[in-house]
Amino acid sequence: MWWLSKVRGGLSLSLIERLLPSTPMVEYFSTRKSFYHRLHTASKLAFSLSMILVTVYLSSVLLVALMPLTVLLVMVVARLPLRSVASWSITPALFAATLCILLPLVGYLLLDAVMIFVKAVTAAWFMFLLALTTPMTHLARIASKVLPSWLADTLILASRYFFLFFDEAQRMVRAMNARGSPPLRRRLTLVANVMASLFVKSYERAERVYVAMSSRGYRGRMPLASPEQFSLRDAIFITATLALSFTLVYAEVFLV
Amino acid sequence: MKAVEVDCVEHVYPDGTRALCGARLEVEEGESVAILGPNGSGKTTLILHLNGTLLPSEGAVRIFGKPVSKKNLDWVRRTVGVVFQNPDEQLFMPTVFEDVAFGPLNIMPRDKALREAESIMEELGITELRDRIPHFLSGGQKRLAAIAGVVAMKPRILVLDEPTIGLDSKARDRIIQTLSRLKEHYGLTLIFSTFDVEIVPLLADKVVVLKDGCVIYQGGVRGALTDTSLLREACLDQPPYVRLAEELGLKEKPLTLKEASSLFSRLIQTIRR
Secondary structure (H helix, E strand, C coil), rough: HHHHHHHCCCCCCCHHHHHHHHHHHHHHHHHCCCCCCCCCCHHHHHHHHHHHHHHHHCHHHHHHHHHHHHHHHHHCCCCCCHHHHHCCHHHHHHHHHHHHHHHHHCCHHHHHHHHHHHHHHHHHHHHHHHHHHHHHHHHHHHHHHHHHHHHHHHHHHHHHHHHHHHHHHHHHEEEEEEEHCCHHHHHHHHHHHHHHHHHHHHHHHHHHHHHHHCCCCCCCCCCCCCCCCHHHHHHHHHHHHHHHHHHHHHHHHHCC | EEEEEEEEEEEEEECCEEEEEEEEEECCCCCCEEEECCCCHHHHHHHHHEEEEECCCCCEEECCCHHHHCHHHHHHHEEEEECCCCCCHCCCCCCCCHHHHHHHHCCCCCCHHHHHHHHHHHHHCCCHHCCHHHHHHHHHHHHHHHHHHHHCCCEEEEEEECCCCCCHHHHHHHHHHHHHHHHHCCEEEEEECCCCCCHHHHCCCCEEECCCCCCEEEEEEHHHHHHHHHHHHCCCCCHHHHHHHHHHCCCHHHHHHHHHHHHHHHHHHHHHH
16 A cells, blocks of 8 residues: 555655645745635735635535535636645544544444545635735735734744754755665664654744844834735625625524 | 944853853954854854843943943843854745744834835845745855845844855855945945855954964954964965965965956966067
């Protein structure tokens, strides 16, 4: 089996890249110029969040089945790579499946378990839609408006240094693999060592970044520069989102 | 006027490492100074004292006559811009433009800050990197973006820690050209640490050589780069043209390609005659 060979052959980069959106891909897709990309971040956030809430609320099979079709349709409009999205969905799908397999054992119907699985994967797709159509800087700007400054600043820095942390982990794993392929048990110990070393490196880097920030005038709040204009198109889109949400809830309560 | 005075500075790290032992240094306004020295000689520690990131255990650092202390750190950091060695630690914002605008937004009104950021990116020829994520830039682009972020704050003194380390020759040339242009355009006092002796004659008016935390030479560029025993003591290479001239037994030692080509064309003409 392919996954067994991957485990035997070491932590493979291609496996990680297949299961998680790679950072250059996120950058590439989030800066494209489709109709959906051009919407204000608040509009896209409102769409994704309201659709997730509606998906969670719905219980009719027909309406729940409509939700993945909706997100797929928007992904097509936004010219996102459906094949890659399907591949990245494996991780949330595995999490959801682990839970859903257990549900029939504690008295739930199989249909309920399938519905929860579909809802979980659909919610993940709505978040993929947001992440792949919105530059990180715009999400950071929204975060800095609604969250306490320390939390918003942490998110902004995390969005920047996640890439570096991930690259460093990849380099260390590659160096580990280049010096032979130890048995799985020893490999797990080595991975724990790699994580510990990464933690120490990250701590030291955090101190140096703080020095760089304070030497450029940082006094507890990160200012953001890039402006985003809220347009008529956004107003229409948010109205349509609300209308769709209410229609689905109305259909759930009164029609189905 | 003296832009920087480092007066008998000692620095002892909490683990007991003595990184600077009575370092003395004077830099005139508008001067360009190269701090040379091998790894672990105290170059970075000295640089961190110049904008108050580290304060001396003994001695004093003065910027335009004012001693650096916790009380005037805001002013010191506005006056002395430091570009750190690793640009990944300097470029902490999600995009290049956000990063360049970070410093100005902290100290200027918003409109002026954004104008400054735009204008310095244009000046450094990196406007096409505006919306790029710093992680995906090349080494040279990262270095330019880091310089832009510091110069956008309009410092009077620009300090760079190993500005050309790890760069290919094309990126290195671009950094040298950029620094020369910025120095000329803004009248900056330039201080940079390096062990790349080839860039020193292209950028510096004066050289400071550090070894084990002590200043062992302070003076002219030619005096430092043609002194074989000094360079050997500081574990530094001779510039290639100086080495060639020594190999050929020539008295005149050229520091740059321009000087070398002028010397050798004169020699060739003499031989022909």
